[in-house]
Amino acid sequence: MSREGVTPQSEDFSAWYNELVVRAQLVDRGPVRGTMVIRPYGYRIWELIQADLDGRIKEAGHENACFPMFIPESYLKREAEHVEGFAPELAVVTVAGGKELEEPLIVRPTSETVIGEYMAKWIESHRDLPLLLNQWANVVRWEMRPRMFLRTTEFLWQEGHTAHVDEDDAMRETMWALDAYAGVARELAAIPVVEGEKTPGERFAGAVRTYTIEGMMRDGRALQSGTSHYLGTNFAKAFEIQYQDEEGRLTLAHTTSWGMSTRMIGGVIMTHGDDKGLVLPPRLAPYQVVIVPIGRDELAERTGAAARELGAELKRAGIRVHVDDKRPQLRPGFKFNDWEMRGVPIRLELGPRDLEAGVATLARRLPTVEGQGKETIRLDQAAARLPGILEEFQEFLLRRAEAFRDEHTRTVDSWEAFAEQVSGGWALAFHCGRTECEDEIKADTAATPRCVPLEAPEESGGCIRCDRPSAYGKRVLFGRAY
Amino acid sequence: MSREGVTPQSEDFSAWYNELVVRAQLVDRGPVRGTMVIRPYGYRIWELIQADLDGRIKEAGHENACFPMFIPESYLKREAEHVEGFAPELAVVTVAGGKELEEPLIVRPTSETVIGEYMAKWIESHRDLPLLLNQWANVVRWEMRPRMFLRTTEFLWQEGHTAHVDEDDAMRETMWALDAYAGVARELAAIPVVEGEKTPGERFAGAVRTYTIEGMMRDGRALQSGTSHYLGTNFAKAFEIQYQDEEGRLTLAHTTSWGMSTRMIGGVIMTHGDDKGLVLPPRLAPYQVVIVPIGRDELAERTGAAARELGAELKRAGIRVHVDDKRPQLRPGFKFNDWEMRGVPIRLELGPRDLEAGVATLARRLPTVEGQGKETIRLDQAAARLPGILEEFQEFLLRRAEAFRDEHTRTVDSWEAFAEQVSGGWALAFHCGRTECEDEIKADTAATPRCVPLEAPEESGGCIRCDRPSAYGKRVLFGRAY
Known part of the structure; x- marks a missing residue:
């Protein structure tokens, strides 16, 4: 790996991925094996996923809450398949406040058990259903073969947990979540996922039916990118989640759970990236447009000022823009490669001659149907035209990924x-x-x-x-x- | 404690608080001693604080990131005062993936140490400074005397961590964070906090100077509601956070850290609440307005439909509104008490006679200068007038709290x-x-x-x-x- 670049994707997909996530400043290896430090450039992608998915979750009537991350060991043992599935991956707190604990505490690998306990407490009558909860949280699953974003010991996700009067209503919810995930994948991440049901051997531990969205990465492998589970009455039985129906009979609720995680960031990298590095879909790009002023000394002052002015105008137009004017020690060519490696969809170069002509040179991260190589864009039209150019780029990535998936x-x-x-x-x-x-x-x-x-x-x-x-x-x- | 109400504040402040937080559905006791389940009504308050504070943090140039919650024990030991301050409160993971760990892992009580380690890695030159990071996270401090929101074993917060070229720049940052916290307290929570410096005995473990905002609760006690620390070069020395200055000399960075937590929710409750229950400032109220349709059977259908229509109109006007039309089994008087206990600023009652007259009956949670008891409001003016009425109520709470603080x-x-x-x-x-x-x-x-x-x-x-x-x-x- 050279200082500037990464191993080409075409040469060694796995090395390409491992080097790129670090070089592009998305992530750093954490101090404890399998953990990760999500750096601002990577975390911003997560924030953009969060904002969109949180909107869908709330719009559909769910409310956010926050359950404790320490779960008594005894809770996990109440659902037999569940504990069997998760036992090998657990992290356990045995000492706290200077003392050995009487009952060890599990750091949540997922929250069905603790949330089940409270659902049982809060639900009395059919009027309390459906109970539609979600939380944004960190969870821990000890990983033997960790990989940044894809399999880490600690990761971030949202977990939806809902309770319903019957199977029909619970299944509607299960499919709602699956569709919401497919929507986020297609519309934000430009990943044309396949929605389907898992076979029994691949089900979530404790579920009756598990549904998944699967994306195809550029090495032809699949990435499970979100799952939605119909849990039947398994957890309702284990935690006594029951309600009085309209006739006053005590009845078991039917529950669901569903999750999407920081793994999605890995999916974005492997669906769109190429030998040069990342390719970010505009709707998830921390910077949709980067402006690189060119020229030295006095010329740098003029193009720098014009770049900042253009940047302010694009920001007002709602575009996420970055002006690269704080690194005078680096050559333009280095900066171009750097932003290509970091996957910025659109680069605007602003040299002294461009400025005189009232234009900037526009370069897309990839040639599209609408634009092949570099072209010029008038400075006074940039704010009006760029949103459309970004949308075309977003659409182009989805179509390209669809074609790739269908070919393979x-x-x-x-x-x-x-x-x-x-x-x-x-x-x-x-x-x-x-x-x-x-x-x-x-x-x-x-x-x-x-x-x-x-x-x-x-x-x-x-x-x-x-x-x-x-x-x-x-x-x-x-x-x-x- | 009766089923409907709570022990009056004036009788026993502590019992009032402990009962109210549960009765108002803000929180439930967690399964592990000292932990809490933040229910949707409480979590929404946190989301509103987050949205505002996150905007201020980003506007001032900070970027969000996410560091691992497991910290190697050896990291904590590198800053002597820091480890001494936190040692009694630590939770320790000793077993993971089915095995005893070689080095125990601390569940973060705060993240100066792990973030210090990465700052040292990322900072090379003065051009990399200031480095302005923030994270929204859960932290764990084992509590001997837990109290919901105020002192819990696990809590949510944001922690800012920044590095600077010198003391001047780091102190500017320290004071910026303090002012941002005072702004959130005054403008959102209507808590007229006092800003000041802690005496040496009350400093954060490892800080050179600690600043605080202190709010006065209605029992005359103080609540520390946010702190900002100038850490000098203490952590820079322990973690080798250094940079090359403009002359190429290797120089220690000066760092800061600052945090505000879910404790703020406790501050809101104890600053404004009264014998009847919560009083929520409109800017932090999950529901700013609740509409209670009145009438049985056919009348209920008419007032219910009108209430839903009004609710939709208020929602379009940007008001957080709830229509209480799903509990036909409860009497209006019960609902009025319930919403007063839960602190909703404005209640609109919509009975058959109101509807005929084209009005609703408006009741404020507290009499203000502008409005004493109940009054009527025209339905066709409600969406236009309510934002102003809510602002007046917000302002009233701040003035009332200021007067209380000054009197005491x-x-x-x-x-x-x-x-x-x-x-x-x-x-x-x-x-x-x-x-x-x-x-x-x-x-x-x-x-x-x-x-x-x-x-x-x-x-x-x-x-x-x-x-x-x-x-x-x-x-x-x-x-x-x-």
Whole structure:
């Protein structure tokens, strides 16, 4: 890795990712194995995801709350599958206030148990339902193979937790959350995710049904980018979440939970990035436009002043803009590479000749249908034209990612075709539904069932691996995953 | 405590507070001693504080980031005073991923140490300064005498951490943060805080100078509501935070830190609340206006529909409004008491006769200069008039709290007058500056030096306790504190 650049994506995808996240100042490795320091440039992306998703959550009637992060060990043990799923990943506080604790405290890996306890306390009658809660929080899952943003010991997320009178209402909620996540992925992150249901072997520990959105990264792997769970009455039974129905009968509530995390930032990097570095969708870019004034000494003063003036005007127009006028020791070429590596969608170069002509030179981070190389833009039109140019760039990234995903997804009906396809993309294939069979496929190809896509047509056939009859009435989407 | 009400404030302030925070659905006791569940009604207040304070922080050039909550024990030990101050309050993770850890991990009580480590890494030259960071986070300090919002084992806050070229610049920052906190307290929470410097005995562990804002609660006690610390080069030395100055010399940075927490919610409750319950300042009220439709059966349908229509109109006008139309089983009188207990500033009652006359009955949570009892407001003028009425109410609460504070603050020059004054308010008195003398005053009266007010006039005299010469060139503000 050179000081300026990173290992090209095309050479070593994994090295490219690990170097880029640090070089682009998104993140730094934390002092404790598997933890991360999210730097301002990375945290701003998270804030933009938060603002949008929080708006959707509130608009649909949910309220934010905050539950404690220390959970008594006994709570976790009440739902058998849940504790079994999470036990290997727990961090445990055993000493506090200078003393050994009588009951060890779990640092939350997720909050179904503690929230279940309070739902039981707050819900009395059918009038208290649905109870629609959400929290923005940090959670801890001890990771053996950590990777910045994708799998870290501590990460940030939101977790929705809701309780309903029956399965119908709970399932409506489960699908609402899934659609909200797909909307955030497509509309903000320009990631054309596939929505689908997880097979039993891939379900959340304690769920009856788990739904997922899966994005395709530029190495052909899948990234699970948000999940929504219908929990049935499993947690209601464990925590006695019950209500009096209209006839006065005591009835178990049906609950859901759903989460989206800082993992999404990793998805943005791997969906759009290239050999030069990051490519950020404008709606999630900390800086949508960067202005680089050019010239030395007196000329620098003139172009610098003009750049600041233009920057102020773009800011008033609601554009997130950065003026690169505080690093006189660096050459323009270095700055251009730097901002390309950091993924800024639009760069405006402002040299003395540009200034004389009343223009700036505009460069897109990638050539699009609308604009190939550099072009000039009139300074007095920049504030009016840039919002449209940014929207085109956003749309371009989504279309490009869609085309990539479609090129790398194939319907396969033979084991040979399957094995070849999942080495660099996704395969749509029939599967028998047996977990042992899933395990064999994984052992041979490293591919796992990502989901049964909601939109796949009704079809049946022999399992791609064992030829037993297919189980889901549809093809299953298989791929290697992060 | 009756089912509907709480112990009157005038009877037992402490019982009133403890009952009210739960009854008003702000908070519930957590499952682990000293922790709290912040319910939506309480969390919304925090979100409103956050939105305002985050805007001020960003406007002044700070950027948000996120540092890990697990800190290696060795980090804390690097600054001697710091570890000594926090050691008794630490929660420690000793087991993770199924194994005993080699080095125990501290759950952050505050983040100077871990952020110091990264500042040292990121800062090379004077061009990298000032470095202005902030994070919104949860922190843990084991509490022996927990109290909801005021002292909880886990709480939410923001912590600013900045590095500067010299003391001047760091002190400007320290005072900026103090003023930002005073602004939030006065303008949002209607708490007329006193800004001042802490005496050495009350300083933050590791700081050179600590500044505070102190609010007076309605029992005459003080609540420290935000602190800002000039850390000198203490943490810069411990973590090697240094930069090359313009002449190329390696120089220690000067750092600051500052924090405001969910404790502010407790301050709002105890500054404005009364025997009936909460009184919320409109700028922090989850619901600024509640509309209660009145009438049974067919009448309920008509007034309910009109209430929802009015609610939608007020919402469009930017007012946070709640329509109480989902509890037909409850009487209007019960609802009125309920919303008064929960502190909603303005209640609009909409009965069949009101509706016929095209009006609603408006009731303020407290009589103000502008409005004493109930009055009527025309439905077609409500959206236009209510923002002004809410602003008047906000202003009224601030003036009322100012008058209360001034009535309960006296300049005293004898020990007898001092002891009497601090039993129900604040005393301005000379002090010698010795920590042993502060300790004696505390042992005798339970009062502590809250701060040396920035705005106090220059004066000197004999110590109120020991008659030695006064130390600060000003009087010191003493009071009992939470």
